[in-house]
Amino acid sequence: MRRPEPRKNVLLINPWIYDFTAYDFWLKPLGLLYVASILREQAEVNLHFINCLDRFHPMLEIGPKSKADGRGHFLKEEVTKPEILKAVPRKYSRYGIPVSVFKKELERIPVPDLVLMTCTMTYWYPGVQLAVELVREIFGAAPIVLGGIYATLAEDHARQFSGADKIITGPAENKIIPLLREIWGDGSVREAEFPSFNDMPCPAFDLLNNKDSLPLLTSRGCPFTCAFCAGPLLYDRFEQRNPEDVVAEIADHAERFGTRHFAFYDDALLLKPESHIIPILEEVVRRKWPVSFHTPNGLHIREIDQDMAHLFRKADVRSLYLSQESTDRNVIREACPKVAQGDLGRAIGYLEKAGYRREDISVYLMAGLPNQDAASIRESVGDIRRLGAKPRMAYFSPIPGTRIWRELVDRGRLKKDADPLIQNKMAFPYIWADFSPEDFRDLQDLLNEQ
Numbered sequence: 001m002r003r004p005e006p007r008k009n010v011l012l013i014n015p016w017i018y019d020f021t022a023y024d025f026w027l028k029p030l031g032l033l034y035v036a037s038i039l040r041e042q043a044e045v046n047l048h049f050i051n052c053l054d055r056f057h058p059m060l061e062i063g064p065k066s067k068a069d070g071r072g073h074f075l076k077e078e079v080t081k082p083e084i085l086k087a088v089p090r091k092y093s094r095y096g097i098p099v100s101v102f103k104k105e106l107e108r109i110p111v112p113d114l115v116l117m118t119c120t121m122t123y124w125y126p127g128v129q130l131a132v133e134l135v136r137e138i139f140g141a142a143p144i145v146l147g148g149i150y151a152t153l154a155e156d157h158a159r160q161f162s163g164a165d166k167i168i169t170g171p172a173e174n175k176i177i178p179l180l181r182e183i184w185g186d187g188s189v190r191e192a193e194f195p196s197f198n199d200m201p202c203p204a205f206d207l208l209n210n211k212d213s214l215p216l217l218t219s220r221g222c223p224f225t226c227a228f229c230a231g232p233l234l235y236d237r238f239e240q241r242n243p244e245d246v247v248a249e250i251a252d253h254a255e256r257f258g259t260r261h262f263a264f265y266d267d268a269l270l271l272k273p274e275s276h277i278i279p280i281l282e283e284v285v286r287r288k289w290p291v292s293f294h295t296p297n298g299l300h301i302r303e304i305d306q307d308m309a310h311l312f313r314k315a316d317v318r319s320l321y322l323s324q325e326s327t328d329r330n331v332i333r334e335a336c337p338k339v340a341q342g343d344l345g346r347a348i349g350y351l352e353k354a355g356y357r358r359e360d361i362s363v364y365l366m367a368g369l370p371n372q373d374a375a376s377i378r379e380s381v382g383d384i385r386r387l388g389a390k391p392r393m394a395y396f397s398p399i400p401g402t403r404i405w406r407e408l409v410d411r412g413r414l415k416k417d418a419d420p421l422i423q424n425k426m427a428f429p430y431i432w433a434d435f436s437p438e439d440f441r442d443l444q445d446l447l448n449e450q
């Protein structure tokens with residue numbers, strides 16, 4: 001008789017952030033937790049999870065400073081600034097749990113049959129390198145697989161420098177099982193395919209220590225192609241989940257985990273509203289759940305009409321972030337096809353009528369795009385303030401593969417194989433010429449003005 005395979009031990013790691021600044025803006029390793037869920041369904045595994053960005057880790061001596069809605073500051077430790085970023089006059093830190101806590105975590109885990117890691121921003125890869133080094137110290141040759149945005153957008157760099165054995169690019173759901181069958185070679189993973197986003201299981205949020213606030217992804221991809229954005233590079237099609245499944249997920253998490261805050265991670269949450277966000281929010285309102293929603297990724301302003309604004313209010317869509325990027329016609333024409341003149345004023349008017357205060361509405365603006373001068377940015381800030389809303393800067397990062405990145409490479413402003421550290425959003429005023437450090441300081445002063 002065939003004896004059952006012993007359960008495999010899989011270690012999931014969400015590494016540290018290395019940056020000049022970082023804040024927990026409902027940041028969770030959603031892709032990794034989706035993969036965890038698939039593994040749990042398709043194989044006999046014990047999952048172990050080390051979340052270096054866990055502000056609620058039980059071994060932390062200092063409790064987290066958190067807002068009631070789930071946002072908060074990470075612990076941080078200043079580290080040596082890499083040579084390539086020396087021109088940036090800011091402190092450079094490792095954000096997340098202390099290394100000593102990470103080591104203690106490793107010591108209490110059985111030798112893993114697989115280590116799965118993710119990494120979000122391309123320029124956070126030193127966090128992966130450190131995690132790989134420490135895993136190797138304790139577990140030797142355990143196979144390490146790296147996926148996520150860094151691996152997808154900077155594949156060659158990740159293959160050469162991350163230290164991982166295998167790299168997964170793009171959505172992992174249909175790649176992880178064949179890869180594991182290859183690595184383990186023992187048929188212990190059942191075959192499965194996920195033809196659409198609708199077919200995916202819910203992320204394994206039970207692995208998180210704190211579930212008061214959770215991310216919610218109701219769609220993947222974006223049909224627009226803004227010149228600076230990586231969205232279309234990460235998902236090659238725009239897919240929306242069934243509204244009933246999204247509602248069921250909210251219900252499950254609210255009941256099972258007591259989750260009260262949900263942060264939409266969608267890039268294009270409001271598109272095709274009649275068949276998507278409207279039925280989702282209407283059902284939330286109908287069931288009178290005591291939950292709130294947040295929109296950290298920014299909303300497409302064009303879709304906000306009076307009915308949508310009222311529905312937001314009734315469903316307690318609490319923190320509103322609108323994606324305007326710029327009020328400069330030239331910048332909009334060149335970089336952001338989703339934005340049209342006049343949409344913002346109209347949307348803010350509808351939201352105010354629905355009961356939102358203008359000063360509580362945040363509007364994202366890009367700063368530092370090539371060919372975008374400081375006067376244009378200041379003008380955009382002034383326009384948002386004249387509408388009574390709050391400008392929020394999104395600093396330009398030359399993300400590999402985007403149209404702007406390709407233009408910078410073609411013009412010789414950026415090397416194709418440049419170290420991803422140079423893509424840090426705080427590096428631009430000190431390394432890219434069009435927006436000077438003085439412009440950057442002036443902009444900071446302007447934003448600090450009441």
Ligand code: SF4
Binds near residue numbers: 231268
């Ligand atoms: S910036 Fe927004 S609208 Fe434009 S491509 Fe990215 S996700 Fe889509």
